[in-house]
Amino acid sequence: MMNNLIPLYKNELKRYFYSTGNYVFIALFGLVNNWLFFQNFFLNQQASLSAFFQNLPFLLLFLIPALAMGLMSEEKNKGTWEILLSLPVKEAEIILSKYLAGFTVVIASFLTTIALPITVYTHGNPNISVIFTGYLGALILSASYLALGVFVSSLTKQQTISFLITFAVLFVNDIFSQDYFLLRLPLSFRDVISSLSLTPYYKNIVNGLITLKGIVFIMTWIITFIILSYFHLKSRKDSR
């Protein structure tokens, strides 16, 4: 069925880890998280992941659009797209391989925060399930951000534009969950608007609350953007 998924995925990873720029994004992500965490740890003698998970939706606003901005378009710019599409591969394999490679890089990015749970485990309240649900939420949120990023990257060959659009949409998505925004809305709107944002569902998962509504919303989000990317590719609208 998807025989070519693995070779395509491996090739994507090789591409990714070949470019120095991508290491910079990952390193920056690790740096910021470790710095925030250990500053708090040394100044306040507190070993807690709650600040880390709370800041994540905001930090991922930068990381994911940066990782995703060239995901679909780099090959178009470099010309290898012509080779790729002339090979006997399915459109779905192309989209999925790129999405999964991007997600693998997300996982690699989270590996740079490995010192955080270890410190919490050895110095603080060693509650494994909090660490687990926290990272689960983080990965699910990243996977959602990334799905949007893949779609936007398939629409434009210009990476800066891709970054900005993804960033803007995710920013609005996050605003929809913020009290300072919601409180300005009529009461009846608040629930509707905040249920359209990924952030509340993410916060629930981090807190160990996994709801059907949350799963349905997140799955719908991811699948929608993957399918949109698929149909866009299938239409060959921007082939040159």
Added chain:
Amino acid sequence: MIKVSNLTKTFGQIKAVDNISFELKPKIITGLLGPNGAGKTTTMRMLTGLVTPDKGKISINNKDIKKEPLEIKKMLGYLPEENPLYSFLTVKEYLNFISEIKGIKNTKKEINKYVRDLGIDKVMNQKIENLSKGFKQRVGLSASLMGNPDLLILDEATSGLDPNQRIEIRDYLKKIKKTILFSSHILSEVQQICDEVIIINEGKIIAQGKINKLLKAKQQLKVGFKNTTKTKVEKEIKSNKDIEFELSKDKGIIWLTISSNKKIDLRKPVWKISEKLDAQIYQMEEEKQDLENIFSRLTKSNDE
């Protein structure tokens, strides 16, 4: 069998490819010749499934590209213009990747075959980005050849190479006896590599056929005879079935213009006539028109 009919592709206002039809003869190299912007690349991109035609049909071995794109792609080898490659891979990694995607069973054997033939064994472990242009071209060519495709599509495969590299690629392509569609905007290149040619301009086919024929049909000789008559000359020249002719008379001189599709020396029948009729040759000029003249005449409207 490769068959293209009524293929059309429009980009906004530009008719990049305008209702073209052709068939490719097996095991020979067909040139797709035309000036820049003629629609060569677009035609090839439609053949490889990168661009969807607005109209028309493409079939290879009786499979329709619309209905079975994957089956068609399995039968294709494509070397795009500019030869894009995954520059972050080594040659070996790249060829392995292509082999895996094409589902080739005996990867090692298949790779070795082209590596040896094209002399890239020395660079197998080098990153593609560090290769010279000539080596890159051979890597791209190897990749397109892997899996022994029924149709090889080469877009300006020799442009940008130095003369020696060009000759190597040219000789190799001639040697392998595959069905090849070879595009170029350089006439001499097509003349040297291809057996058949399709000349395309502004998206339309303006001439197609055997190169030899296109060349020779236009090889003609104009002779003026003195001391004879039109009827006599006509009678003599008619006896030669290989020759087409035109006759006219001007101020006592019989003008004979002859041409032939056959590979013959057109002067010989002229000498024969002169001898036989005892007619003096007043003037004789060769109006040799090679493909160059045809090409430039046909594409005069938009010279590069």
